[in-house]
Amino acid sequence: MEKLIEQFSFGLFFWQLLLFIAVLLLLRKFAWKPILDAVEDRESGIKDALAAAENAKKEMQNVTADSERLLQEARGEREAMIKEAREMKEKMVSDAKDLAQAEADKMIKQAQLAIESEKKAAVADIKNEVATLSLEIAEKVIKGQFSDKAKQLKLVEEMIGEIKLN
Amino acid sequence: MHGFFETDILSDMQKPFYVKVLLVVTLLLGINAFAQEKDHSSSEEKGSLKSEIKEFIGHHLLDSHDFTLFTIDEENNEHVGFPLPVILWDNGLKVFSSSKFHHGESVAEVDGNYYALYHGKIVKTDAEGTINYDDEHHATNVKPLDFSITKNVVFIFLVAALMLFLFARMAKSYKSSAMPKGVGRLLEPIILYIRDDIAIPNIGKKHYKKYMSYLLTVFFFIWIINLLGLTPLGVNVTNNIAVTFALAILTYLITTFTANKNYWKHIFWMPDVPVFMKIVLAPIELLGTFIKPFSLMIRLYANITAGHVVLMSILGMMFIFKNWIGSPLSFGLAFALSLLELLVAALQAYIFTMLSALYFGSAVEEHHDH
Numbered sequence: 001m002e003k004l005i006e007q008f009s010f011g012l013f014f015w016q017l018l019l020f021i022a023v024l025l026l027l028r029k030f031a032w033k034p035i036l037d038a039v040e041d042r043e044s045g046i047k048d049a050l051a052a053a054e055n056a057k058k059e060m061q062n063v064t065a066d067s068e069r070l071l072q073e074a075r076g077e078r079e080a081m082i083k084e085a086r087e088m089k090e091k092m093v094s095d096a097k098d099l100a101q102a103e104a105d106k107m108i109k110q111a112q113l114a115i116e117s118e119k120k121a122a123v124a125d126i127k128n129e130v131a132t133l134s135l136e137i138a139e140k141v142i143k144g145q146f147s148d149k150a151k152q153l154k155l156v157e158e159m160i161g162e163i164k165l166n
Numbered sequence: 167m168h169g170f171f172e173t174d175i176l177s178d179m180q181k182p183f184y185v186k187v188l189l190v191v192t193l194l195l196g197i198n199a200f201a202q203e204k205d206h207s208s209s210e211e212k213g214s215l216k217s218e219i220k221e222f223i224g225h226h227l228l229d230s231h232d233f234t235l236f237t238i239d240e241e242n243n244e245h246v247g248f249p250l251p252v253i254l255w256d257n258g259l260k261v262f263s264s265s266k267f268h269h270g271e272s273v274a275e276v277d278g279n280y281y282a283l284y285h286g287k288i289v290k291t292d293a294e295g296t297i298n299y300d301d302e303h304h305a306t307n308v309k310p311l312d313f314s315i316t317k318n319v320v321f322i323f324l325v326a327a328l329m330l331f332l333f334a335r336m337a338k339s340y341k342s343s344a345m346p347k348g349v350g351r352l353l354e355p356i357i358l359y360i361r362d363d364i365a366i367p368n369i370g371k372k373h374y375k376k377y378m379s380y381l382l383t384v385f386f387f388i389w390i391i392n393l394l395g396l397t398p399l400g401v402n403v404t405n406n407i408a409v410t411f412a413l414a415i416l417t418y419l420i421t422t423f424t425a426n427k428n429y430w431k432h433i434f435w436m437p438d439v440p441v442f443m444k445i446v447l448a449p450i451e452l453l454g455t456f457i458k459p460f461s462l463m464i465r466l467y468a469n470i471t472a473g474h475v476v477l478m479s480i481l482g483m484m485f486i487f488k489n490w491i492g493s494p495l496s497f498g499l500a501f502a503l504s505l506l507e508l509l510v511a512a513l514q515a516y517i518f519t520m521l522s523a524l525y526f527g528s529a530v531e532e533h534h535d536h
Binding site: 008023034 | 228229287311312314316318319326329330333334336337338340341344345354357358375378379380383403406407408411413415416
């Protein structure tokens with residue numbers, strides 16, 4: 001300890017203190033402050049950039065989710081529309097079928113009616129014809145009776161047979 | 167020959183560890199025996215060599231008034247180097263070149279006063295250079311205030327200039343790009359380390375900024391000057407107690423003048439202890455504030471001095487052994503120790519910075535309930 005105090009050089013202490021404080025002040029102004037500021041700026045820049053990237057990522061995810069949702073909606077809507085169209089088509093087809101059936105039924109009925117009436121008319125005609133023929137036959141028979149009895153009978157028979165055919 | 171060495175090294179590597187230890191121990195014992203044998207023949211010569219080495223180491227550890235790189239011829243006083251200015255305050259400023267001392271061989275005469283070098287110190291003498299001693303063999307000559315630009319001051323200057331150059335350049339490089347360029351790539355991680363792992367954890371995010379300049383300067387100053395001490399230039403600035411004292415007193419002053427109320431309260435009126443204890447603790451705590459920077463001063467001084475003494479002693483052993491085993495062995499030891507000293511150079515800078523930060527942290531610590 002005594003030797004240490006003996007060795008102590010005030011001059012060296014003085015210069016060390018002076019130079020150290022001088023270099024400390026100069027470095028603070030020209031080196032440490034600019035360096036630390038630059039580093040801090042860079043760090044905050046990196047932090048901001050990272051945060052921005054994170055935000056962008058989140059936004060991107062949101063956008064993707066949105067578009068996904070929209071796509072889903074659109075798909076659902078399309079499906080619904082197709083379904084509706086199909087139903088409408090089926091309905092229309094079945095309606096048309098029903099209508100056609102009804103029309104056809106009506107026409108068939110009309111045709112049946114027409115046929116019936118035609119038939120009635122034809123039967124009436126035949127009846128008239130038969131009556132006329134009967135009258136003619138009766139006339140001829142009467143005329144034949146008046147000439148030959150046998151012939152007259154035969155004729156009557158024939159006539160009757162003809163009538164049967166009808 | 168080449169192949170032989172290779173196989174030898176290979177087999178050596180395959181040997182278990184204890185075999186190696188045994189080998190080293192045997193070698194050491196062998197040298198010892200050999201050295202003892204030699205001791206009888208030339209013990210006298212050896213004694214003078216030992217004291218010469220001791221003197222050389224002692225001389226190496228001291229500051230000097232001239233810049234001597236090495237001595238060619240001790241007898242004829244031939245040295246390679248250059249003189250440095252001597253600045254004295256002895257009833258007025260006296261400035262002269264240290265070449266007047268002729269490496270301590272002669273008395274320098276300035277304005278009718280005579281000065282001589284005595285154990286690296288300048289003392290006032292008469293024309294013959296008489297040194298007066300007291301009973302305890304201490305020189306009683308008047309010692310004028312010595313502000314000389316000594317070898318160590320030159321190196322402090324150089325390191326200061328180097329730091330200014332390096333860091334101002336580094337700061338400038340940030341203007342052109344956000345990333346460091348050149349030497350800044352090496353220095354920036356260190357600066358960030360000091361900020362993130364020394365300053366912020368010890369001082370806290372709120373206050374660390376005002377201490378950053380001091381912490382960075384003190385770290386790089388001690389580190390660079392310690393590294394320069396390991397070069398063959400033979401300067402060790404940090405093994406001067408005056409230098410470490412100057413650094414420690416700065417830490418003390420900064421701690422004291424930036425301390426808040428809480429810090430003083432913990433020293434003079436320790437909270438949460440009985441009144442009696444408060445009175446007992448106050449002087450202890452007050453003493454503690456001085457002991458802290460004192461320990462900083464002694465730690466740095468002692469570590470660097472011890473490192474240099476051991477390293478140079480081992481180097482000196484090379485000249486004492488003077489045989490084909492001892493000298494390479496002491497060279498190997500010196501080499502390993504140099505590597506260790508490289509670590510110590512950085513470690514002491516780290517410890518000084520770390521503890522300074524710790525003291526600053528305690529000075530600005532906010533009050534919190536225990």
